[in-house]
Amino acid sequence: MIWIFVCLMAGIAIGLLCELNGKAYRLAAVIQRWAFLAIIFVLGFGLGQDENLLASLGEIGVEALTIAVLCSFLSIAATFAIFRVFRKRGGQK
Amino acid sequence: MIGWVFLTLFLGLIAGMLCRGIEIDTSNLSWMILCILTVVIGVKIGAENKKPDLKKWLSYIKTTVFTIIGSFIGTMSGGVAAAHILNMSMNKAMAVAGGFGWYSLSVIILNNLDGAHLGAVAFLSNILRELMIFVLIPLTAKLKCVEAGISSAGATSMDTALPLVLEYSGTDDATVSFLHGTVLTLVVPVLVPLMYNIF
Numbered sequence: 528m529i530w531i532f533v534c535l536m537a538g539i540a541i542g543l544l545c546e547l548n549g550k551a552y553r554l555a556a557v558i559q560r561w562a563f564l565a566i567i568f569v570l571g572f573g574l575g576q577d578e579n580l581l582a583s584l585g586e587i588g589v590e591a592l593t594i595a596v597l598c599s600f601l602s603i604a605a606t607f608a609i610f611r612v613f614r615k616r617g618g619q620k
Numbered sequence: 621m622i623g624w625v626f627l628t629l630f631l632g633l634i635a636g637m638l639c640r641g642i643e644i645d646t647s648n649l650s651w652m653i654l655c656i657l658t659v660v661i662g663v664k665i666g667a668e669n670k671k672p673d674l675k676k677w678l679s680y681i682k683t684t685v686f687t688i689i690g691s692f693i694g695t696m697s698g699g700v701a702a703a704h705i706l707n708m709s710m711n712k713a714m715a716v717a718g719g720f721g722w723y724s725l726s727v728i729i730l731n732n733l734d735g736a737h738l739g740a741v742a743f744l745s746n747i748l749r750e751l752m753i754f755v756l757i758p759l760t761a762k763l764k765c766v767e768a769g770i771s772s773a774g775a776t777s778m779d780t781a782l783p784l785v786l787e788y789s790g791t792d793d794a795t796v797s798f799l800h801g802t803v804l805t806l807v808v809p810v811l812v813p814l815m816y817n818i819f
Contacts, residue, residue, distance in 0.1 A: 530651075530655055531654070531655070531658055531778065531779065534655045534656075534658035534659045534662065535658050535659075535661065535662040535665075535798065536662065537659055537662060538658060538659040538660060538661060538662015538663040538664075538665070538666060539662040539663070539665050539666035539669075540662075540666065541659070541662070541663050541666060542662060542663040542664060542665060542666020542667035542668075542669075543666040543667075543669070543670060544666075545663075545667075547663070547667045555660050555663060555664060558656065558657075558660050559657065559660050559661075559783060559786065559787070560787070562653050562654075562656050562657040562660070562783070563657065563783040563784070563787065564624065564625075564628045565653045566650050566653050566654060566657070566780065566783065567625055567628045567629050567632065567754070568628050568629070568631060568632040568635075569632065569646050569649050569650040569653065570629065570632060570646075570650060570750075570780070571628065571629040571630065571631065571632020571633040571635070571636060572632040572633070572635050572636035572639070572644070572646055573632075573636060573646035573647070573650075574632075574633055574636060574747070575632065575633040575634060575635060575636020575637040575638075575639075575640075576636040576637070576639065576640055576644070576646070577636075578640060580743070580744065580747075581637075583740055583744065584744070587737070587740050587741050587744055588744065589706075590702075590706055590708065590741050590745070591716075591741050591743075591744035591745035591748055592744075592745070592748055593702050593705060593706055594698065594699070594702040594706075594713060594716050594717055594741070594745040595745045595746070595748035595749040595752065596748075596752075597697075597698035597699075597701045597702050597705075597717075598694065598695045598698030598699065598702075598717050598749060598772075598774075599694075599698070599749055599752050599753075599756060599772040600694075600698075600772070601693075601694035601695070601697045601698045601701070602690060602691050602693075602694030602695055602698070602768070602771040602772045602774070603694065603756065603760060603768040603769070603771065603772050604694060604768075605689075605690040605691075605693040605694035605697070605771070606686070606687055606690025606691065606694065606765070606767055606768040606770075606771040606772075607690075607765055607768045608690075609686050609689060609690045610686060610690075610765055610767055610768070613686055
């Protein structure tokens with residue numbers, strides 16, 4: 528986790544100190560997109576290599592999926608509700 | 621873009637299945653790519669905040685607090701609902717939910733506390749939660765409330781979800797995503813054993 532902070536702070540320092548032109552922004556966008564797809568590929572690769580995980584899908588899959596779906600969707604619902612009230616009151620975007 | 625995301629994930633899955641004999645440290649590899657990506661995100665944040673804007677940062681903090689509250693309420697209600705639906709004991713369901721998508725840590729904690737079965741459920745459940753963000757963040761960004769997608773990502777909003785938020789929403793929401801993930805990452809190591817022991 529500390530390395531994520533270090534990298535973020537290093538990036539912020541570069542962004543603050545350097546004048547970025549259009550070319551630099553385009554390069555950043557290219558790096559961002561390819562790095563993003565590379566992370567997803569590596570994530571899929573790791574899952575594909577994990578034989579035990581794929582084998583246990585049938586046995587524990589229903590429990591795991593139920594918890595994951597409920598937590599994700601209820602988080603979305605709760606945050607939607609909070610921001611609806613917050614934005615109505617504050618008149619934000 | 622979402623099509624590319626799933627195609628890449630699928631190709632990675634197939635490549636992983638075909639390369640089972642070969643030892644590749646995927647966690648180290650993704651960590652290195654993530655570091656490069658975080659530098660790029662930092663550069664963008666720095667370039668867009670050359671003049672310190674206190675009002676803007678207060679708004680980030682306010683949004684982050686609301687997102688964390690939403691994430692917490694939703695995840696805990698998810699744990700309660702799952703315990704009832706699955707006929708599972710409340711403490712186990714809440715402890716699995718309390719992982720907030722951080723599968724590598726929750727599996728270690730729950731393996732030690734309860735055993736291999738709950739550890740495996742926590743691992744798979746938190747991986748599935750992480751995978752779902754590839755659909756949920758673009759969807760919530762379309763609905764003009766990407767904060768809801770950030771809350772569903774849980775602790776992974778500071779790493780895996782960060783490029784997604786940046787891609788679909790922008791630097792402001794990426795900053796909120798990072799702050800949200802950081803707070804939850806600090807909370808998870810305490811929350812998982814706490815949920816297991818108090819319910």
